[in-house]
Amino acid sequence: MAVTVLIQLAYPKALSYFIDNINVQKDMAWFSSLALIMLAVLAVQAVAATARYYIFESTGYMIVTRIRRQLYAALIGQPIRFFDKHHVGELNNRLTADVEVLHDTLTMGMAVSLRCLCVFIGGVVMLLTISPALCLMLVFFLPATLIIGKMTGKVYRKRARLMRDGQAECGKVAHEHFSNIRLVHAFSQQRTARARYAGATEHALSLSVSSSALFALFRGGSSFLVYLALLGTLWFGARLIGQGVLSVGDLTAFILYASMVTEAAGAIGEFWNAWMRTIGATEWIFEVVNSDRAPGAAKGEAHGEVRLQGNLAFNDVVFSYPERPDAQALKGIGFSIAAGETIALVGASGAGKSTIASLILGFYQPDSGSIAFDGIEAHAMPLAGIRSKLAIVEQEPSLFSGSIFENIAFAVAERGVTLDEVKAAAALAFAHDFISGFPDGYDTVVGERGAQLSGGQKQRIAIARALLRDPRILILDEATSALDSASELQVQRALDTLMQGRTTIIIAHRFSTIVKADRILVLDQGRLAQQGTHAQLVAQQDGLYFQLMRHQLARAGAQPVAA
Structure with a gap:
């Protein structure tokens, strides 16, 4: 860049020398020598410009x-409450588009601005050596250009953040509909999807257009000042020649x-505005990267050896979700589970069953009370040590788009997993046969x-993943509720294998699943309403458990429906 x-x-000075000596030098050798020197200088400049471009870009x-x-590392380490607040589509957009905004500013934008700053300083020095009197014409115009750039830069910073938020909202809407594309088509909601995306993009467009108008005014005003300065210079210069x-x-x-100095001043002002736009667009990124608002994430990554027998206790736990602080999901829940015991959590939707599972997994921390292992x-x-002894099988298993091997091996984070280990886990989950039947x-x-x-x-496959993890405490969240009878039978066999010798917490509504539990905890609006064996709870016909189960009991022929 310096070269x-x-x-x-050096160009203007060389041109000045050439103009003032063109009528003095009559020998063509002088012109040829000057041309060769200039050619060599141009070659050096081309090499230097190429190197500068490559270095700044790379x-x-x-x-x-x-x-x-x-x-990405900061996002993946955030606690679950962070993802409750931020949509996946928004985060995706931040990770791609928002970060990409930095590239243009940090590469050619930075290179051009640094070069313009050097040109500006060098040009001012050369101007003073040629004619201090003429420099007076530029005293007003150059500061005016820089001041205008600084003033508009503050506005750009605010506008840029709003623009990035608008783009993030577009990404959120698109991701939401793409993720549920089958539902969109099943309900013929393509028109609604298009309308929602059009609304989001319209808002983003209005922000962009208004920012473009501001930028255009700055460019137009700067251009006017530049040409006004040159016109004044010509007028005063002609008087000095006379x-x-x-x-x-x-x-x-x-x-x-x-021209160099005024152009450089305009470019510096323009870069300042671009830099303010970049800061506004990326403030959120650096807030996430540099903030300490994720103590749960830091704790979750702190590894340590934990040996669990499988005993678990909730001691007067009170909890509200961060996004709904006024609505308590758990209200003084207290119970204990012995190692190897199978517990069923029963209750209406919203009673707190899945909340208990989330707290066991450490996704959230209790507002008061404690959880003990x-x-x-x-x-x-x-937390990482506790989680290494836990496993969950969900109603809708979370699988990645990779291979079956990768999805099962995902269970173990601390080391590499061999194919034999994966096959053994799949065999125990009664999955090996159908996996082997696939061509790949x-x-x-x-x-x-x-x-x-x-x-x-x-x-x-989810059960095989849990088996490979070899947990001490197992959580089954409606693991068979979405299956047909034939599939349920196969999955239940795999679950029976998985549950052997492990503390198991079953979240279920089906009588066939609940009745196998050693003990049943009945939840009602965040409180523990009843607990006991199936036989004990059925005998309490005025209790909540009987009311929840009586229709299934009637179908199973286990108990007549009370009038």
């Missing part, structure tokens, strides 16, 4: 890649230097969220 700037600053890509990695104080070559050089309070143990076997790609597999197949 290119020095050569650029460095910008490296910086942006590093920031993207840092942002007085014999200045030569034609010096005036030509002065105009060229003045083997008599030790959870907050005194490393364990390398079969399951598609997004396991779209290429049936419900029973997905469930058995």
Whole structure:
């Protein structure tokens, strides 16, 4: 950059020398020598410009890649409450589009501004050496350009943040509909989807257009000041030539230097506005990367060896979701589970069953009360160590779009997993046979969220994943409720294998699943209403459990329906 700037600053002086000596030098050898020198200088400038461009561009890509990695690491480590507040589509947009905004500013924008700053300083020095009197014409115009750039930069920063928020909202709407594309088509809601996206993009467009208008006013005003400065320079320069104080070559050089300086000043002001836009667009990124608002994430990554027998206790736990602080999901829940015991959580929707599972997994922390594993309070143990002894099988298993092997091996984070280990877990989950029947076997790609597999197949892969983890405490969240009878039978066999010797917490509504539990906890609006065995609770016909189960009991022929 220094080389290119020095050569650029030498041009007007060389041109001045050429103009003032063109009538003096009559020998063509002088012109040829000057042309060869200029050719060599141009070659050096071309090499320097190429190197400058490559270095700035590649460095910008490296910086942006590093920031993207840092942002992803910060996002993936955020506690679950963070993802309750921020939509996945929004985060995706932040990770891609928002980070990309930095590239242009950090590469050619930064390179051009630094070069313009050097040209500006060098040009001012050259102007003063040619004619201090002419420089008076620029004293007003240059500061005015810089001041206008600074004033508009503040506005750009605010507008840029609003624009990025608008773009993030567009990403959120698009991701939401793409993620539920089957539902959109099933209910013929393409028109609604288009309307919602059009509304989001219209808002983003209005912000962009208003910012463009402001930017256009700045460019127009800066351009007017530049040409006004040059016009004034020409007028005053012509007077100085008439007085014999200045030569034609010096005036030509002065105009060229003045053009450089005014152009550089405009570019610096423009870069300042671009930098303010970039800061406004990326403030959220650096807030996430640099903030300490994720203590749960830091705790979750703190590894430590934890040995659990499988005893679990809730001690007067009160909890409200961060987004609904006024509505208590759990209201003084207290119970204990012995190692190896199977517990069923029963209750109407919203009673707090899944909330208990989320607290056990450490997704949230109780507002008051405590959770203890083997008599030790959870907050005194490393969260990653606790989670290494837990596993969950959900109603709709969460599968990645990779291979079956990758989805089962996902259970173990601390080391690599061999194919034999995965096959052994799949065999215990009664999944090996259907996996082997695929042409690609364990390398079969399951598609997004396991779209290429049936419900029973997905469930058995999730069970194989849990078996490979070898947990001490197992959570089954409606693990068979979405399956047909044949698939349920196969999955239940796999679950029976998985549950052997483990503390098991079953969230279920089906009588066939609940009746197998050693003990049943009945929840009602965040409180523990009843607990006991199936026989004990059925005998209490005025109790909540009987009211919840009486229709299923009647169908099963286990108990007549009370009038």
